[in-house]
Amino acid sequence: MNLLSKTFSCRIRSVLRTSYFAQTSQLLHFSKKVESDFEKSTEGLFRCSANYVPLSPISFLERAARVYGERTSVVYGGVRFTWRKTLERCVRLASALTQKGISRGDVVAALAPNIPAIYELHFGVPMAGAVLCTLNTRHDSAMLSSLLRHSEAKMIFVDYQLLEVARRAVDLLSKTSQKLPLLVVIPESDIPSTTVGNMNFTSDNLEYESLLDIGKPDFEIRRPKDEWDPITLNYTSGTSSRPKGVLYNHRGAYLNSLATVFLHGMGPMPVYLWTVPMFHCNGWCLIWGVAVQGGTNICLRKVSPKGIFDSIVLHKVTHMGGAPTVLNTIVNAAASDRRPLPHKVEVMTGGSPPHPHILSKMEELGFGVSHLYGLTETYGPGTVCTWKPEWDSLPPSQRAKIKSRQGIYHVGLEEVDIRDPITMKSVPPDGKTIGEVMFRGNTVMSGYFKDLKATEEAFSGGWFRSGDLGIKHADGYIELKDRSKDIIISGGENISSIEVESVLFSHPAILEAAVVARPDDHWGDTPCAFVKLKEGKNASAEEIIKFCRDRLPHYMAPRTVIFEDLPKTYTGKTQKFALREKAKAMGSLTKGNANKN
Amino acid sequence: MNLLSKTFSCRIRSVLRTSYFAQTSQLLHFSKKVESDFEKSTEGLFRCSANYVPLSPISFLERAARVYGERTSVVYGGVRFTWRKTLERCVRLASALTQKGISRGDVVAALAPNIPAIYELHFGVPMAGAVLCTLNTRHDSAMLSSLLRHSEAKMIFVDYQLLEVARRAVDLLSKTSQKLPLLVVIPESDIPSTTVGNMNFTSDNLEYESLLDIGKPDFEIRRPKDEWDPITLNYTSGTSSRPKGVLYNHRGAYLNSLATVFLHGMGPMPVYLWTVPMFHCNGWCLIWGVAVQGGTNICLRKVSPKGIFDSIVLHKVTHMGGAPTVLNTIVNAAASDRRPLPHKVEVMTGGSPPHPHILSKMEELGFGVSHLYGLTETYGPGTVCTWKPEWDSLPPSQRAKIKSRQGIYHVGLEEVDIRDPITMKSVPPDGKTIGEVMFRGNTVMSGYFKDLKATEEAFSGGWFRSGDLGIKHADGYIELKDRSKDIIISGGENISSIEVESVLFSHPAILEAAVVARPDDHWGDTPCAFVKLKEGKNASAEEIIKFCRDRLPHYMAPRTVIFEDLPKTYTGKTQKFALREKAKAMGSLTKGNANKN
Known part of the structure; x- marks a missing residue:
């Protein structure tokens, strides 16, 4: 007998795709609704x-509430919850949302730093069947207003410190829209409640804790009817000028959470310090992931060197994460802010390729650094540079070089590859042929909300096209060379801005650097460096250009050096599009036929 | 806008449930086939x-072949493969199977100990779209013949040492069936090929390595069209008299593999010693799970004390598993077979509740023991007694007592509960109310093959009814009291055979013990103990009964003690149904109205 070739009673292997049935705890005997895909079926089975x-x-x-019920789930200053309590609060929140009219599929927005409420919203909103849209806390009112319009959020939860910007955003929205989101203020939870009166919100605002109070602890959770139902809406953080609404689904969030726990090497009951913004890719899916292992979430309103070191010592932090900016903050911390680590702290870095010398310095301080890579469209982490024991004995510089590679896809994905964007052919693993980084698997977004064209473009060829350029090493590990729009083409040669930045970062006086294309009449583009110097250090443009020419092919060295603070997204990525605009405005460096190479 | 309430273009969020499309790498634009569940849809999304x-x-x-390509995947004596090689061999195997006529959904059987071939069959057979049915190596020809008939296996892979029993099984089958499975012999791989000629198989048999040779390394893997497609067929091991064919699907196997890696606490690149039979619940899903972390599989044809200790030292084993029998083997190993452990070795035990004194002895030897519980129907492991740091400081006896609890469901399941089998109400967490252990989640079997009635019974009430009885402690951890058919009802009181056995195990002269009901005219049942003494030790029935009466309520102490070797399944479970038959044959102990309590 062939297990797939016979059609038996319709009761058999019938299709259940809604959890409604799970809630009613009934056996399912579909008598008619057997779908074509399931016609070839097997005797004796069914789904229920x-x-x-x-x-x-x-x-x-x-x-987590069952296994780790009495263990600490969330810590924020003097605030502490257990997993049992966190579940109860999230159920109440879901119940309150439905009482306020939130239906399945509605969008609920949130604007807050890493405080307990935003952690709870990640569970409570999906438990009401709704979709959580976390907004970047650095956005201005105009941007917030446009995202509220695009997302059609029915409610917005706002941290008390961001109330003004949020109110202005709603005011702006009111000029073009009649449907305004209901605003809920999240007061500071880490202070005695009597002082709440000092805060700048009036009694006509809904308030977070009062909202929870109306929620019922025995509310029946609205589970997804289909695991592909949307769970969160994440607007990309704006390294390009047009933010897109990336939709995650329950299945992808579940799988990426597990994968992220694996790639952080998190055993049972870790202590995770929140230096990654929770609003960014849902905290790399670790908001959900920490619950998998019954860990403790250490919340920080603001990331500071002192806050990081103090938290590590006080809470015995085992894991943390962050963009290279966070690593920069740590290695450049003032001596007075530093504390000796109680044990090795595992740090996952991602967002942009970390520079080797920062990796080395982190190791010296006692951090174990791993490097991951991904995009909002891949639920955050997508690849990790899995470390191999045989690399332990390499010299530090070589170890750091390997570690700055993006590595290979994690267990939740099916594949990452470097392919020719036109032919879709996989590039050879020669460590030099550049192609586009492409992903395939269940932890790739459902699509861009209300932008089918962009979704189609992103998925054309059956892969998610990241827009990042990279190479493949002989061992299959990928290494990013640039975003396709960041590549500098000078005299017909491709210049990886990352390679030039890497040299700039090794200059003793340079704190931060970014290289973009400056248009050129002769060369097409020339590399233009934006540089921020370390406090108390000096270097001239000429010195820096010479430093690069001594270490790079001459055509790759910057022709222009501008000293200034680099514009950043909150997640620590440099806003290269803004720098590109600046460089463009400068006009051509070389006029006519000059050749100074 | 409500993300679920609008119906847009049919291109949107269209349904893909087959991986056929994944293979063609094409975008999918279903223009008509939008199913009812998906009508409420969201703009901008689609599956592809x-x-x-x-x-x-x-x-x-x-x-694993991509990330850990050059690392060792499988070791068996002098045989060693890398992950790259294992992938290649499995692809060849899949290709060869299709060349031999294996189609999607066909059953391919295997009868072998823990050798590399059976590891490879777990990937190679599903890669041909087929269903692997691993058979218990302890079965006799009659049983094998009946399972081959029931499974309708098209091929059977047989280890050379089991060739005679397999041939007799096929002969038996030939008396009633015309469709006989194609037999493939697996020769000893850990010897020079020139000596293969000594083995007892003729040239008309297909041979494993020659079969691989005809397989193509570029064969296109037949992936499941639906993740609910069957992947393996596991006949229950026979603690009850009628084996049932438990079907696993790809989705459940994927999820249970991840969960099992979590509950073993396996970090990257573990070294796993195969003391759990691979034929048993697909090695608790660790055959697939070890690949998740790029670990090394140490294969042992035969589990012996010396083999275990030698392998641990030679290969730096980090993890292993086994029924309490394996633990028994370790703690009772002769001094000459023992070796000091190079580091702590994590051992997962399951299959039946381990006795506290064995747990204590394992710890003394330097093993870290965790306790899991599950059934063939739950893909092997379903719960784990997750250890809490605060228990570390308890006295050893109390630690061991806690550790013998079955704990709480792992991350791949949705729930385990103790419920009243009639009312389906959850029992209170009072540590004493007995109910039936019930499971719910994606890692519960698809059903019993060709036995819809049994499937319906097992799932009645919307939960999988394990047939095991247990209690729930205040912290939610469950503890098994007995299988429902093993419970002894004496004078109206329920006696847990496990509790009586636990006392027997603490007797210094007793190596193994099992307690079953002996029918009784007066009491209904009385407890009857089957006991095997340690070598060189002595104890009389009277002494043992007194020992129990001193430690248990009198009605729980055995009335009968029989000295003999206990019949076992290969997985180390005592075959209680056989003992029950024996006890029944003895007849009533108490005649008339005697009351000796």
């Missing part, structure tokens, strides 16, 4: 609530 | 090969 449940990270919280 | 792939453990092997 006993053996099929749509994947959702909601399950992680329910399990 | 970029963001949807049916879950399957096949992906783990492909990824």
